[in-house]
Amino acid sequence: MNYQQIIVGQGLAGSLLAHQLIKLNQQVLVIDNGNVHSSSRIAAGMFTPISGKRMVKSWMVDTLYPEVIATYKELENLLDVQFLNDMNIQMSFASIKEQNDFYSALNDKINKYVITETTPHQGLNAPFGAVEITHSGWLNTLLFTEAFKKYLINLNSFLQEQFDFSTLTYQNHKWHYKNHTANSVVFCQGYQNKNNPYFKHIPVIDNKGDVFKIKTTALNNQKIYKRGAYAVNLFDDVFKVGATYKWDNDDTTPTPQGYAELKDKTDVLIDGSYEVLEHVVGIRPTTKDRRPILGKHEQEQNMYLYNGLGSKGVLIAPYFSKIMADFILNNTVIDNEISTNRF
Ligand SMILES: Cc1cc2nc3c(=O)[nH]c(=O)nc-3n(C[C@H](O)[C@H](O)[C@H](O)COP(=O)(O)OP(=O)(O)OC[C@H]3O[C@@H](n4cnc5c(N)ncnc54)[C@H](O)[C@@H]3O)c2cc1C
Structure with missing residues (x-):
């Protein structure tokens, strides 16, 4: 089948990015191996405006918090499941x-x-x-990722398998993966990025x-x-x-x-x-500087990385998934101040 994007990984990063792209009328294929130790399946999912031992204001919280509430409520309506606990x-x-x-x-x-x-x-x-x-509050991340997976399956947009890098090729301006093609590939693999031959040099x-x-x-x-x-x-x-x-x-x-x-x-x-x-x-x-990673491969065409959500994925992912979707579709410049820039 033909897609606009193949997304590898269906944790918070892959799910929220897929959501933003689908809202922008993109056809996506999300591939996930169902690893039960993925951060998004284990997390408590808390978000708070002040954190750390010294109780300082969380980075960018005034921008991130409204997106947290708006995005997860929108997803609750879309998926008809309650997973946001605003408390x-x-x-x-x-x-x-x-x-x-x-x-x-x-x-x-x-x-x-x-x-x-x-x-x-x-x-x-x-x-x-x-x-x-x-x-503050917490997101039931397991309920959310399971509900979002069902939604993707209904859209014919989900494959449960280990992504096989050896079958990925770029020909005629398209990425080919088994019998699927896509304009771009986005890797959202969490800590398993270390096994990615294209991006393993990026320190997660x-x-x-x-x-x-x-x-x-x-x-x-x-x-x-x-x-x-x-x-x-x-x-x-x-x-x-x-x-x-x-x-x-x-x-x-x-x-x-x-x-x-x-x-x-x-x-x-x-x-x-x-x-x-x-x-x-x-x-x-x-990541070392506690910033998420949003980037594009320096040599490979239309190949992206979205990772580094750290210990605050619930707070960070709604806003940054919008930025990432815009970057993929419109090549918007990402401010070095808000993303780890090692590309
Ligand atoms: C104990 C713990 C507590 C936490 N508590 C909180 C909290 O309270 N609040 C908060 O905001 N955050 C918390 N976090 C952090 C949060 O879980 C992460 O920020 C976030 O879930 C990361 O999401 P991700 O999508 O980047 O990565 P992941 O959740 O790791 O998702 C990556 C996905 O890619 C898949 N994948 C990887 N490689 C392949 C491949 N080759 N083929 C197919 N699939 C692949 C994996 O199976 C996985 O499903 C916690 C984390 C832990 C471990």
């Missing part, structure tokens, strides 16, 4: 020092995102008090994260609860709790060390009993 983060302090540091860091840039008068939920371990972060840095699925009655579905680790409610008394951060590690086997580290964090987060139902790991595709 505050109730965050408790780990110490008096952390509480003091937080209040002294409050300034005009972040004041509007913080509710200081808050009574912590009793199941949140909060001996030093808590605050609430507004303009592995960052491994452990996540639990737990059962507890100590928390509820009203808020995201955070104290170092965070918990989001999946359904009934079942929560996703994350995460750990390990650099340069792409081993997707859960380890006893990962379990112990996350267990310690969960013990600090929850004031109550819980049962660990599942322990999984995923690999974040990060």
